[in-house]
Amino acid sequence: MSVTGEPGFASWTAHRMTAGSFGGNITVVDKALPDMVHLIDAHWYQYAPLNPLWHGIQGFTIAILASIAVLGNGVVIYIFSTTKSLRTPSNLLVINLAFSDFCMMFTMAPPMVINCYNQTWVFGPFFCQIYAMCGSTFGTVSILTMSCIAWDRYNVIVKGLSAKPLTIKGSLFQIFLVWSSSLLWTIAPVVGWSRYVPEGNLTACGTDYLSTDWITQSYIVSYTIFCYFLPLGIIIYAYWYIVQAVAAHEKSMREQAKKMNVATLRSGEQANTSVECKLAKVALMTISLWFMAWTPYMVTNLVGIWQVASLNPLATIWSSVFAKANAVYNPIVYAISHPKYKQALYKKFPSLKCGGAPEDSASVASGVTNVDNEGKTASA
Numbered sequence: 323m324s325v326t327g328e329p330g331f332a333s334w335t336a337h338r339m340t341a342g343s344f345g346g347n348i349t350v351v352d353k354a355l356p357d358m359v360h361l362i363d364a365h366w367y368q369y370a371p372l373n374p375l376w377h378g379i380q381g382f383t384i385a386i387l388a389s390i391a392v393l394g395n396g397v398v399i400y401i402f403s404t405t406k407s408l409r410t411p412s413n414l415l416v417i418n419l420a421f422s423d424f425c426m427m428f429t430m431a432p433p434m435v436i437n438c439y440n441q442t443w444v445f446g447p448f449f450c451q452i453y454a455m456c457g458s459t460f461g462t463v464s465i466l467t468m469s470c471i472a473w474d475r476y477n478v479i480v481k482g483l484s485a486k487p488l489t490i491k492g493s494l495f496q497i498f499l500v501w502s503s504s505l506l507w508t509i510a511p512v513v514g515w516s517r518y519v520p521e522g523n524l525t526a527c528g529t530d531y532l533s534t535d536w537i538t539q540s541y542i543v544s545y546t547i548f549c550y551f552l553p554l555g556i557i558i559y560a561y562w563y564i565v566q567a568v569a570a571h572e573k574s575m576r577e578q579a580k581k582m583n584v585a586t587l588r589s590g591e592q593a594n595t596s597v598e599c600k601l602a603k604v605a606l607m608t609i610s611l612w613f614m615a616w617t618p619y620m621v622t623n624l625v626g627i628w629q630v631a632s633l634n635p636l637a638t639i640w641s642s643v644f645a646k647a648n649a650v651y652n653p654i655v656y657a658i659s660h661p662k663y664k665q666a667l668y669k670k671f672p673s674l675k676c677g678g679a680p681e682d683s684a685s686v687a688s689g690v691t692n693v694d695n696e697g698k699t700a701s702a
């Protein structure tokens with residue numbers, strides 16, 4: 323049963339009296355300010371406050387991740403937006419991903435660092451809702467945008483010339499759908515489909531995953547299906563067929579080379595490079611990073627509503643940190659591996675170029691196009 327009936331100082335005082343009746347034990351809720359107590363689930367009353375060292379480690383970690391993410395995604399947005407050759411329909415999706423990741427860390431990291439310093443949420447119930455809404459919106463936008471990028475690559479590589487090319491209008495429409503659907507999932511808890519509450523050690527706010535009523539459970543299950551399993555399924559499906567298509571393309575090139583009595587149709591460094599292997603590594607990296615980032619938080623949510631195990635404050639808050647870390651490596655997976663991006667980056671920031679950078683290295687993660695003798699396009 324959640325503590326929701328007595329907001330404010332009266333509820334706070336009642337809790338302290340209850341804690342005293344159990345031998346004077348101090349719980350994590352004792353750290354909460356009076357105006358936040360009514361939002362805190364009774365589940366957290368059984369846990370003692372975290373060691374201040376954990377708060378320090380968490381605050382330091384999120385500060386480092388935020389610095390890297392804000393800088394990395396900010397540079398991605400700047401490079402892709404100011405370089406004419408990079409302003410393509412497909413790259414608009416990459417810009418949208420970088421923008422959502424930038425906003426997530428820019429809006430969520432500073433409050434969490436301050437709360438870690440104070441060892442509890444200090445901004446009141448209203449900003450708790452705003453904070454949770456920011457996390458929901460930008461996190462969902464990132465998830466859905468990654469699935470759009472994977473599907474765009476599938477469309478180009480697997481379908482080839484028979485595919486309908488993505489246009490600027492088409493890309494903007496996809497971005498509009500991504501933001502619209504994300505806002506719907508975000509607003510739902512505000513209007514009564516679940517709710518936003520303090521999480522774990524009370525330094526962050528998120529969706530209520532501890533209430534067992536059917537409204538809360540239906541929201542968590544629906545959100546998990548449509549914002550975790552469905553996008554993950556699209557990414558796995560797309561890269562599975564991308565790897566198959568490129569493998570078939572490489573096989574046809576080898577057969578053609580054999581007919582022409584040559585070792586390979588490629589030259590130089592490309593002759594020693596397995597496109598299938600490189601693409602398989604990119605697919606594995608993309609799926610693995612997704613899995614590592616979002617799975618802990620998804621498991622936390624499902625464990626909470628189904629009460630499969632007892633969640634403790636430390637585990638829940640680190641699952642949230644893992645999800646936010648997704649904003650750090652997205653620029654690497656979706657932008658920095660792009661050879662034209664690297665050329666533009668070194669042009670605008672020459673000091674970053676160490677030991678000479680390849681001017682036209684192949685990148686299976688970026689969309690480099692290989693055309694065989696029949697004009698069939700393979701891009702990854």
